[in-house]
Amino acid sequence: MGKAGLAELQALDRESHLHPFTQHSDLHAQGTRVIVRGDGCWLWEATGRKLLDGLAGLWCVNVGYNRPEIIEAVHRQMGQLPYYCSFFNSTNEPAIRLAHRLSTLAPGRLRHAFFSGSGSEANETALKLIRGWNKLRGKPGKNKVLSRTFSYHGVTLATASLTGLPSVSSPFDLPLPGFLHAPGPHPYDAGTALSPEDYGKWCLEETARLIEREGADTIAALFVEPVQGAGGVIVPPPGYLRSLRALCRQNEILFVADEVITGFGRLGSTFGSTLWELDPDLMTLAKGITSGYLPLGATLVSDEIAGDLIGGGYLAHGFTYSGHPTCAAAALANLDILEKDKLVERVRDDIGPYFQTKLNEFRGHPAVGEVRGHGLIGALDLVPRGGKAALKPDLALGAKAAQLARDEGVIVRGIRNLIALSPPFIITKPEVDHLFDAVRASLAKLT
Ligand SMILES: Cc1ncc(COP(=O)(O)O)c(C=O)c1O
Numbered sequence: 001m002g003k004a005g006l007a008e009l010q011a012l013d014r015e016s017h018l019h020p021f022t023q024h025s026d027l028h029a030q031g032t033r034v035i036v037r038g039d040g041c042w043l044w045e046a047t048g049r050k051l052l053d054g055l056a057g058l059w060c061v062n063v064g065y066n067r068p069e070i071i072e073a074v075h076r077q078m079g080q081l082p083y084y085c086s087f088f089n090s091t092n093e094p095a096i097r098l099a100h101r102l103s104t105l106a107p108g109r110l111r112h113a114f115f116s117g118s119g120s121e122a123n124e125t126a127l128k129l130i131r132g133w134n135k136l137r138g139k140p141g142k143n144k145v146l147s148r149t150f151s152y153h154g155v156t157l158a159t160a161s162l163t164g165l166p167s168v169s170s171p172f173d174l175p176l177p178g179f180l181h182a183p184g185p186h187p188y189d190a191g192t193a194l195s196p197e198d199y200g201k202w203c204l205e206e207t208a209r210l211i212e213r214e215g216a217d218t219i220a221a222l223f224v225e226p227v228q229g230a231g232g233v234i235v236p237p238p239g240y241l242r243s244l245r246a247l248c249r250q251n252e253i254l255f256v257a258d259e260v261i262t263g264f265g266r267l268g269s270t271f272g273s274t275l276w277e278l279d280p281d282l283m284t285l286a287k288g289i290t291s292g293y294l295p296l297g298a299t300l301v302s303d304e305i306a307g308d309l310i311g312g313g314y315l316a317h318g319f320t321y322s323g324h325p326t327c328a329a330a331a332l333a334n335l336d337i338l339e340k341d342k343l344v345e346r347v348r349d350d351i352g353p354y355f356q357t358k359l360n361e362f363r364g365h366p367a368v369g370e371v372r373g374h375g376l377i378g379a380l381d382l383v384p385r386g387g388k389a390a391l392k393p394d395l396a397l398g399a400k401a402a403q404l405a406r407d408e409g410v411i412v413r414g415i416r417n418l419i420a421l422s423p424p425f426i427i428t429k430p431e432v433d434h435l436f437d438a439v440r441a442s443l444a445k446l447t
Contacts, residue, residue, distance in 0.1 A: 038065025226272025
């Protein structure tokens with residue numbers, strides 16, 4: 001695209017486009033970056049500049065850009081039946097096949113899927129199904145919901161209330177009443193002298209105290225990302241998640257695994273719930289279900305809850321795009337690729353360990369206060385020249401480092417004072433080297 005074409009797009013964008021999670025004054029001053037093409041792990045800007053995508057879009061393009069299998073499946077489905085709903089005792093073949101495929105992939109008792117259009121809608125659906133279920137079984141007062149600090153569960157009124165990040169909730173005077181936050185296991189941020197394991201135990205004790213204070217009979221569910229992603233790539237300390245799961249069981253609180261980022265292989269296991277044997281009562285999925293090619297969310301529900309909902313009369317919930325045939329066709333083709341190319345195994349046995357080795361080479365780097373990661377997700381928590389003690393509010397080292405990395409030709413995500421990485425599963429070792437070489441060069445400039 002020529003300079004004039006790009007300038008025109010930037011002017012139109014400035015005039016009429018509100019962007020998500022964006023400081024519009026900065027955006028307008030810089031001019032929007034227009035991405036025009038993707039292939040493999042690479043993106044091209046309208047300027048012709050080529051960038052290595054170290055974040056897989058937004059933690060989602062797991063099979064990489066420009067996969068003909070998905071493009072052709074979508075094209076075929078579009079030609080046959082681009083859309084039909086799943087209302088009116090109807091549905092379509094891809095939605096049926098996807099629901100069934102998920103029931104065979106998912107752990108344990110999760111054999112029913114409710115489809116939606118995003119991760120937020122998947123979590124919103126989980127909240128509503130749980131609320132409706134408790135009402136059906138005569139427990140309408142069991143309606144508070146727990147989640148954890150540093151969690152990210154979405155942006156609707158209810159899911160932003162679940163999200164444990166004040167930057168997401170407070171501009172909108174959220175959380176709504178009845179949404180409670182237990183401490184997330186993030187010892188680095190807490191600045192504690194406790195070991196990660198002991199801090200995890202303290203978080204569990206705090207969660208137990210919160211449950212006792214509120215009354216277990218008033219709490220419906222706990223929402224948990226196996227690895228907290230957008231909150232800063234917080235990897236659970238050993239034993240913590242299983243104890244948290246047991247705590248829920250003891251108190252008859254449903255355990256909802258939000259696997260919107262971790263689902264479909266990013267941790268080197270199809271689900272984090274399988275990896276850590278969480279046996280969730282519900283699971284929410286989006287992003288990697290289609291590798292981001294088309295919008296799709298899914299809420300998986302245990303046999304017991306599904307049975308009650310099916311027997312409970314009219315289920316008054318659903319979206320125009322629940323079970324969208326073209327999105328479901330994209331998901332099926334995406335799942336075929338994961339299977340055929342053994343990409344989850346690749347993350348577990350090959351590229352994930354390589355990525356973690358390269359990530360961990362940053363331990364002891366003067367600009368790095370902590371390294372966290374698992375499988376093909378990682379974060380570097382950054383510090384200024386004086387070390388962690390010199391951190392000040394609003395330093396925003398993450399955004400600065402992400403900008404410097406972009407100048408070096410790679411995309412990473414800046415969050416508070418950290419950068420997060422979650423590349424496509426098809427990334428090669430030389431591409432991983434390139435990603436971390438660029439990060440290293442950008443950190444040299446940061447300090
Ligand atoms: C764990 C998790 N849950 C839910 C969501 C919300 O998904 P969406 O942006 O598709 O609404 C996200 C998005 O990043 C997420 O990371």
